[in-house]
Amino acid sequence: MAVPTAYSLVATDLDGTLLRGDDTLSDRSLAALARAAEAGARHLVVTGRPAPRVRPLLDDLGGTGLAVCGQGAQVYDAAAGRLLFSVTLDRELAETALGKIEAEVGQVYAAVDQDGVDGLTLVEPGYVMPHPTLPAVRVDRRDDLWCAPISKVLLRHPTLCDDELAAVARSVVGSLATVTMSGPGTVELQPHGVTKATGLALAAGYLGLGPRDAIAFGDMPNDIPMFDWAAHGVAMANAHPELKAVADEITLSNEEDGIAVVLERLFP
Template sequence: MHTADATPAASAPSAPRLPRPRSGSAPRSGSAPRPGSAGPRFRLVATDLDGTLLRTDLTVSARTRAALALAGRSGARHLVVTGRPAASCREFLVAIGYEGLAVCGQGAQLYDASADRLLVSAALDLDLARAVVKRTEEELGGRPLELAVVTAAPENRFVVTPRFTDRVRPDWGLVGSREELWARPIEKVLMRHRELPDGRVAAAAALAGGDEVSVTHSEKGMIEVLPAGVDKALGLGRAAERMGFAPEDTIAFGDMPNDIPMLEWAGYGVAMGNAHPGLIAVADEVAPDHDEDGVAAVLERVYGPPDTLD
């Protein structure tokens, strides 16, 4: 992958977020505009990958592919907005014939999938990362964390300490001590504690990081520390601006707390049936589970039933 023109994410302005009134009650299924309704006809479909577009087996179903094609024939564009770095999501984009821009790395990267070219990438200062880890452990009463990092682009390699996970994948890097994590430039740090709940670790990291970093919860057992200001709303806003779309043009789908900024930015936010309660609380609608083609179910209602399914 080429990395020319890579620039710090903090240098790019974030598109304004669109405030939406909330009733305080649970989202209602089936509330998205239907074809021919007075509601907006969304021109941008923003989807997370894991737990949203991808099934548990990491595939995209024929029904979902057909629904995305239906949206495309209606004039809408599909934009992937994922926590995975570009190097990790490329195979999934290729599998569905994805073209154009994608937002990767929790908003830290803007990736041109058609050209296999990274347009924007943000790095996390090593000294700051190490200090935030230390302060987080102090907030947790001295309980040590298991750590991982994603190295800087274009490599974007996942490097872990020995007890970060029970199974280390062959393409990951394994270090003998945490000091080795800081041997090369990184884009983010991932924290987990084997006994403490994720919410407590995330809260401690947020207190430790203050306004120096961004902290998000991307999946079970994985709290991420990113450069300040980086989140999915930043990446989505940057990509939408380049593509000529505004928040009100956008319907967004996600499943975890790291998707909250994206759903709040978009004109209409959909949480998957398998979503974290924190995301459901801010969503306009709850779709079926990702293994039940929840994205497709909503898109078929918004854009009309597909002619045929593969």
């Protein structure tokens, strides 16, 4: 696919894509995003992280615009400090989905992201956060996970790899939820039909932009819907094979400023 000289919308995942392994942004990446902004492009963070876990990163980016959070379940307005859009995962459906998965693979360990700009991440006994830098509150038992509305459930299995757990979850969950795999140790259940693409389309609509205007960067299978929606999808060198298979282009890794390499070419 021929690459246009520029885009009006730059959509970037965070973990494994824009962020380095230590959760920092390189000066080169910041400069490349600033150059794109000077050329008139809008930058949209499109991440599985919930809004409360994205706010500090938006501050680092100087972001005062919109961000798509929670795998598409939230559209956050950084300037106003509020959610423009939010959809929750029915907690009874989440419990039912968990039961179906455990009937197939035995015990899994779960965590939830609560809804809202101040929502907490709650983790049950046995669950280990894949990103130890992200704050979480440990609860005593699974029932405590459902104490407030949630945007998604995060799952880990003691022996199955992510691909295996995600495959089983998809085979048994059906229309109870959408199953995604968004990073090492991160298989998730979110509201049925909600993906990064649905959230990105909504946020782009607020900006008066559409798929033809967008270039998207990602590293995991949860970015596939976003690539399907955008005009051009760029996978990182460290991306999951499923995403590389549908990408229009593969750049360098997140540690090697792969996003900056592409943006410097498009916005010289």
